[in-house]
Each structure stands twice: as structure tokens, then as C-alpha cells.
Amino acid sequence: xxxxxxxxxxxxxxxxxxxxxxxxxxxxxxxxxxxxxxxxxxxxxxxxxxxxxxxxxxxxxxxxxxxxxxxxxxxxxxxxxxxxxxxxxxxxxxxxxxxxxxxxxxxxxxxxxxxxxxx
Numbered sequence: 001x002x003x004x005x006x007x008x009x010x011x012x013x014x015x016x017x018x019x020x021x022x023x024x025x026x027x028x029x030x031x032x033x034x035x036x037x038x039x040x041x042x043x044x045x046x047x048x049x050x051x052x053x054x055x056x057x058x059x060x061x062x063x064x065x066x067x068x069x070x071x072x073x074x075x076x077x078x079x080x081x082x083x084x085x086x087x088x089x090x091x092x093x094x095x096x097x098x099x100x101x102x103x104x105x106x107x108x109x110x111x112x113x114x115x116x117x118x119x
Contacts, residue, residue: 001081002090003081004026006090007094008038010087010090011036011098012028014030014094014098014113015102015110015113016030016031016106017029017098022034022037023037024040025037029101030098030102030106031102031106033101035097035100036094039078043082044066044080044081046071046078046079047076047094048076048096048097048100049076049077049097054075057077064079064080
């Protein structure tokens, strides 16, 4: 099963990523913008997700994606670790969130970092 160590390892491999504790949990940032958090219970993680896409994502896979009430107005979605299919799916989710936060220059320098591009 995928765990918080897998998430941390992959996140830190993404260009420009730094880990910083905030709200008593690990957060991951690129160019100062947060794109990933791992809440204390480590059964899920949160990533950037445009609000207009989030409802569709949750409706399609409610066992995998969700939003706690206190994050309803944010542009983030939670992902249940136990519902992930494999490390490739984890990679795609993290790369997508990283790409939303990373500067265009950094994204352009790494065309291999696109969802579905493979590790």
C-alpha cells in the first residue's frame, strides 16, 4: 500500500520542491507555492485542484476524492491513500498539482513531468 513516505519521496524528487512544516503537518512547495500537504492521520493527502474540476472529480470517484467541510471554499481536494491504484496514479496526481503551482519556466523545462508521461 502507498504511504506517506512514498508521497514524500516522490514530491521531493520534483524540481524546485521543498518541504516545510505548517499547521503541524508536512507541506510541499515549489517557488514558494504550496501544492501538497499530508495531514496528521496520513490516510490521505491534499493537492491543488481547480474548484470547477473538483466536483466532477469527486462525483466520478467519491471513494478516492473528497473535501472536508473546512476546505470547501479552497481550490484543493483530498485523496485517500487506500483508494489509489498504484504509484503511477500517485505520480500523476502529484505532478498535476506541482504543475499548477510551479512557474511556467520550470514546467517548460520538464516536459516529462506531465500526468501520464511515466517516471
